[in-house]
Every structure is written in C-alpha cells, then in structure tokens.
Amino acid sequence: MTRFQKMIFGLQEFSLLIKDIFAHFGSVKDNWTETIQEMYLIGTKSFFLIFLGGLFTGIILAIETGHQLETFGATAWIAKTVSLGMVRELGPVITGLLLAARTGAKNTSELGAMQLSEQIDALRAFGASPVEKLVIPRTIAALVMFLPLTLIADIVGILGGMLVSNQTFHSDISVFWNTAVTSLKMKDLFVGFLKPIFFGFFIATISCYFGLTTKGGTTGLGKNTINAVVYSSALILVIDFIFTKVVWELL
Amino acid sequence: MIELKNISITLNDNVILDDVTLSIEMGMNTIILGPSGAGKSSILKIILGLWKPDNGEIIFEGKNVCKMTDDEILQLRKKVGIVFQGNALFDSLTVAENILYFLPDKKKLSENEPKYKIEELLSFVNLSGTENLYPEELSGGMKKRVAIARALAFNPQVILFDEPTTGLDPINTESVLELIEKLKQNGTTSVIVTHILDDAIEVGDNFIVINEGKIVEAGSLEKILRSKNPFVKEFFKRFIEENHNPFIRISKEVNK
Numbered sequence: 001m002t003r004f005q006k007m008i009f010g011l012q013e014f015s016l017l018i019k020d021i022f023a024h025f026g027s028v029k030d031n032w033t034e035t036i037q038e039m040y041l042i043g044t045k046s047f048f049l050i051f052l053g054g055l056f057t058g059i060i061l062a063i064e065t066g067h068q069l070e071t072f073g074a075t076a077w078i079a080k081t082v083s084l085g086m087v088r089e090l091g092p093v094i095t096g097l098l099l100a101a102r103t104g105a106k107n108t109s110e111l112g113a114m115q116l117s118e119q120i121d122a123l124r125a126f127g128a129s130p131v132e133k134l135v136i137p138r139t140i141a142a143l144v145m146f147l148p149l150t151l152i153a154d155i156v157g158i159l160g161g162m163l164v165s166n167q168t169f170h171s172d173i174s175v176f177w178n179t180a181v182t183s184l185k186m187k188d189l190f191v192g193f194l195k196p197i198f199f200g201f202f203i204a205t206i207s208c209y210f211g212l213t214t215k216g217g218t219t220g221l222g223k224n225t226i227n228a229v230v231y232s233s234a235l236i237l238v239i240d241f242i243f244t245k246v247v248w249e250l251l
Numbered sequence: 252m253i254e255l256k257n258i259s260i261t262l263n264d265n266v267i268l269d270d271v272t273l274s275i276e277m278g279m280n281t282i283i284l285g286p287s288g289a290g291k292s293s294i295l296k297i298i299l300g301l302w303k304p305d306n307g308e309i310i311f312e313g314k315n316v317c318k319m320t321d322d323e324i325l326q327l328r329k330k331v332g333i334v335f336q337g338n339a340l341f342d343s344l345t346v347a348e349n350i351l352y353f354l355p356d357k358k359k360l361s362e363n364e365p366k367y368k369i370e371e372l373l374s375f376v377n378l379s380g381t382e383n384l385y386p387e388e389l390s391g392g393m394k395k396r397v398a399i400a401r402a403l404a405f406n407p408q409v410i411l412f413d414e415p416t417t418g419l420d421p422i423n424t425e426s427v428l429e430l431i432e433k434l435k436q437n438g439t440t441s442v443i444v445t446h447i448l449d450d451a452i453e454v455g456d457n458f459i460v461i462n463e464g465k466i467v468e469a470g471s472l473e474k475i476l477r478s479k480n481p482f483v484k485e486f487f488k489r490f491i492e493e494n495h496n497p498f499i500r501i502s503k504e505v506n507k
Contacts (some may be wrong), residue, residue, distance in 0.1 A: 001263070001264075117337050117339060118335040118336070118337050118339040119339045119341060121296070121335065121339065122333075122335060122339035124301055124328075125299050125301060125328060125333045125335075126328060126352075126353035126401075127325045127329060127353070128353065
C-alpha cells in the first residue's frame, strides 16, 4: 500500500470511528464511572498546567503589547488587547495545544498499550465495544472539561496581564478590569467558547484512533503517540484559522 | 461442531491463512499445532469473529459467523470464551473486577450473586482468596488461571486457548493443563493453540498441524505420528526420538 493509499485508508477508518461514536453516544449512561474518572484525569488533573499556561500567556501578551503601545502613549489599550487576545485566540489555542500534548499522549499511550497487550481484543471477544467502553467516555470527558479549562486560562491570563500592566506600565487595576470586561462582545465569547468544544472533540477522537490502531510493539506505540499529538496540534491550528477567518466573518 | 471452510486471509500483503478447512468436534480437546507465525492464533480470532476472512465461511451451530449481525456475534461471544496468550487482564482492575467486568447481565443479578460467582470461579481455578489482588501482584501461572476464570464467567460451550502454557514453569503448566482436562470433564470444548508438543499430547484428543497458513495434517495423534508429510515428521521428530529413548520413556512413565 502506498503512502497516499494508507492516508486515505486512515481517513476512512477515522471517519468510521467518528460515525461509531455518534451511533453509540447514548451508551454513556452505562459507563458513567469511566466517564467521571476521565473527567477527573483530563480536567481536574490538568488544572495546574492550564493555570500556568494561561497565566504566562496573559503576562507575555501584556508585556509585548505594552512595550509597543507605550511608544504611542496608548497603554490603556493593553487591557483590550489582552482581553480579546485571550478570549478569542490565545486562551482556547494554548489550552488546546497543552491538552493535545497531555490528554492526547495519555489517551494514545493507554489505548495503544491495551491494544498491544490484547486487552482491546479481550473487550471485543467478551462482547463489549471498545468504542463504548473507552472512546466515548474520553470524548465526553473532553467535551465537558475543555470549556471550563479554557475559561480558567482566559481569566487567569487576563488577571496576569492586569498585574503585569499595573506593575510595569502603572495601569489602574480597576480601569484595566473594566476595560477588559466591557471590550468583550457576545460574538467574542461565542467564538472563544465554541472553539474548545471542537478542539476537545478532535483531540479525544484523534488520540483514541491512534491508540486503537497501534501495532508494532513499543516502537509503534511511541510513533502513534507522537502522531496523535502532532495531528491534534496541527488540527487545532487549522480549526482556529477556520474560526478566525470563516466563522468570525459569517457571524 | 465448528467448521472452517476454505478460509483465506491476507494482512498487509502477507498470506496469514491459505484455504484452511478444518472441523472442531464438540466436547473434545482440539489442538492446533505449528511453529510461531504459522497462523494458529489467527484461526482463533476468526472463529470469534474478531477477524473477517477474505474468503470462506465459519459455521457455528449451523450459522455462518461471517454473515452474522452484530447482535448475533455478541451472542456467539457469550458461547465462546477465549484465553489470550498474554492473558489480557486489565491492569487497573482487581482479580474480582476483571472477572466481573464481563459478567453478562450484571444488573439482573442479586446483591450477593456476583460475589458467589467470583468465589465459585476462583475456587475452580484454585485461586480462592485472590479477589482483591491486582494482576501485577500475581505470578504468570496465576494470571493465566484468572484469565481462564474470566473466560468461564459466561459458562461458554467452547473455550479457545492461545498458547496457554507458553512461558510458564512446569508446575504452573501442569495446573493449567489439569484445568483444561477438568473443563473437558464438565463438557466444555477446548481449542488449544500451542507449539509445545508435550503439553499438546497430554490434553489433546484431535490434532491439526498448520504451517505457513496451510493445514498439513489433521486427525488423531496416531494418524499424525504416521504422517509422511516432511514438515510433520520434522515437527514431531524430537517427540518420536524421546519415546524411542528408553531412559526418557521410563522417566515419563515413572513421573506419571
């Protein structure tokens, strides 16, 4: 099979996995324990990483834009730049990229190890569906948890920008906060909070797909884990572009 | 009877099975013998419907497994259990949870029923008291016996064993073989894939020898030993030599 044929075959298999996920979405009621456990592992356990990611993104954004705006005496615009930048773009994208690495690698390595040790075959052999037992709980957990994590990154980023702006450019905290909040329109919030749902869905499904198709021992597992993170990260950037260019203009 | 008719399967341009036809009699221990990579384990995966062959049909209880609906395949898998080569136990679950995980109709069972079922199954495989241990706390032989207990949870008519004694020490090997014999006495059909001749001969009733995806000989042990096929002769050479060696023969008889 040529490289191109393999790619088409892979896309077909991935599409079938997505079809399976939608077809068996209702099975989540039989797998609540697994879903809650995944929510804890994907969501709660990622809190510190997202907190740090959001905080430093907001701080760097405030410093970089602050230095440029200072030359025009327009430091009052830092709040608006940080707020819109975090909510519309950087909050969702940084959260997505960090979770693509953390959650994507976790899902692929777990499912890949299960595939290599015949545990996936065992599930099927004993009449259980790997999609229902393993993929759907992870997908739902990502769909539910990515939104609050993005919200945390947004808020922490704006707060970080506010503190740096106050210390470095002597902006007033209350003015900064008021400007940051009032600059946000419903359209900004809608786009900013719609992105993580798409990011979460694709990170979960891509990483599960690579996990379930692992073969070739530990080398294959390592390769598939890298692929899962790379493909998820690349797709996040593509989806972000589509939202910024197409969806934003349609709204 | 389980019948495989003209089964062929190719994976990534490699011929795994080539026009394989065989039948497995119920209530007997059927051994599928052959070297590593001969296609033995593929037969088990095809019987269970985990792999779909490119050609041919698998007949179980008069129905073609290849043409079964998803629901029919689920019903089939409740009648046919499997013990994987690597056991395939779930690391994050205890022994009891591993067995309970696949227990059918758990919701219909009363409060204490799962507990009694686990105790009964673990007692059958001589592992009472290990309910709360995790797979990493068990030896290779114990893991194998838990895998057998898990396969028995459905009360299957047929159990497929993929290399059940590979990597086990002689004591654990003996206990696994004893379990297979015990299952036969209970009326369970076993299909055992192995490349270990001694173990195969100890529990086997019917033998199928496979090489490079093709069946080269099938029948009773006597028929196999009389085979003129060069591969079969080579494969059984050591066994025949040992049984002609008086010291080894006497040693085996004394041990029995």
